[in-house]
Amino acid sequence: GAGVSQSPSNKVTEKGKDVELRCDPISGHTALYWYRQSLGQGLEFLIYFQGNSAPDKSGLPSDRFSAERTGGSVSTLTIQRTQQEDSAVYLCASSSQTGLENIQYFGAGTRLSVL
Amino acid sequence: DAKTTQPTSMDCAEGRAANLPCNHSTISGNEYVYWYRQIHSQGPQYIIHGLKNNETNEMASLIITEDRKSSTLILPHATLRDTAVYYCIGRRGYQKVTFGIGTKLQVIP
Numbered sequence: 016g017a018g019v020s021q022s023p024s025n026k027v028t029e030k031g032k033d034v035e036l037r038c039d040p041i042s043g044h045t046a047l048y049w050y051r052q053s054l055g056q057g058l059e060f061l062i063y064f065q066g067n068s069a070p071d072k073s074g075l076p077s078d079r080f081s082a083e084r085t086g087g088s089v090s091t092l093t094i095q096r097t098q099q100e101d102s103a104v105y106l107c108a109s110s111s112q113t114g115l116e117n118i119q120y121f122g123a124g125t126r127l128s129v130l
Numbered sequence: 131d132a133k134t135t136q137p138t139s140m141d142c143a144e145g146r147a148a149n150l151p152c153n154h155s156t157i158s159g160n161e162y163v164y165w166y167r168q169i170h171s172q173g174p175q176y177i178i179h180g181l182k183n184n185e186t187n188e189m190a191s192l193i194i195t196e197d198r199k200s201s202t203l204i205l206p207h208a209t210l211r212d213t214a215v216y217y218c219i220g221r222r223g224y225q226k227v228t229f230g231i232g233t234k235l236q237v238i239p
Contacts, residue, residue, distance in 0.1 A: 019173075046224055058174075060226040074226070106173055108227070115160050115181075115222045121173035 017041075019122035021107050027128045028097055036092040036125045040109030047090050048110075048119060049082055051103040058106070064090065065112070097129045132157035132220030139234040142212075148205040150233050152218030155199040161222045163194060165203045166229070167214040174217070174229070177203065208237045 020039040028034050040047050049061040060074035064084045075081070079097075084090040094101055104126050108119040135153040142148040154163060164179040178185055178192045180201070185192045191204040205212055217232040 057229040058227060063226060065224060116162060117224055118176055119227055120176055123173045
């Protein structure tokens with residue numbers, strides 16, 4: 016597609032349930048990032064994938080959060096045993112590595128509400 | 131990321147140029163200046179970026195001072211749809227994006 020696609024756009028779940036969020040990056044982009052944004056807050060980095068390298072997981076807030084990227088393209092962010100504080104907009108971005116220049120293009124996000 | 135400082139809010143009359151300043155006095159020589167904006171409830175949208183030279187694209191112009199310690203994003207003819215929060219960041223390579231508070235631009239009819 017022309018841009019980064021995320022699904023679902025909205026997700027309402029009950030506390031304790033697991034959720035999966037999907038990101039389709041721009042075709043050909045080797046780098047993929049997950050962020051989350053709580054209401055009125057800035058971006059919080061979660062995880063970064065680059066090609067076949069080991070992902071940078073330094074931003075994952077707990078072991079309930081995990082992500083994978085299959086075939087160097089689509090990525091899934093999984094949150095297990097969701098808590099109310101997980102409620103936020105989860106944003107995915109992708110970029111093509113071109114040295115020091117690196118434009119990240121963002122998807123529209125998935126709004127997660129944990130009841 | 132380089133530390134950046136932006137005004138919290140600005141108003142601009144519709145049809146006029148919106149000039150959004152950003153201070154990034156600690157930016158390093160290989161860090162680019164990027165501008166993004168976020169319209170309410172949408173994902174961040176890339177606007178423009180530059181290293182040393184002024185840049186222009188279909189959305190905006192970016193003026194970077196010679197010492198690279200500050201820059202100005204110019205929206206030449208602001209419309210109501212340009213109402214958003216604008217973020218200036220300095221980064222290089224694959225560094226993660228970190229947004230500060232940004233500038234809330236309100237375009238007034």
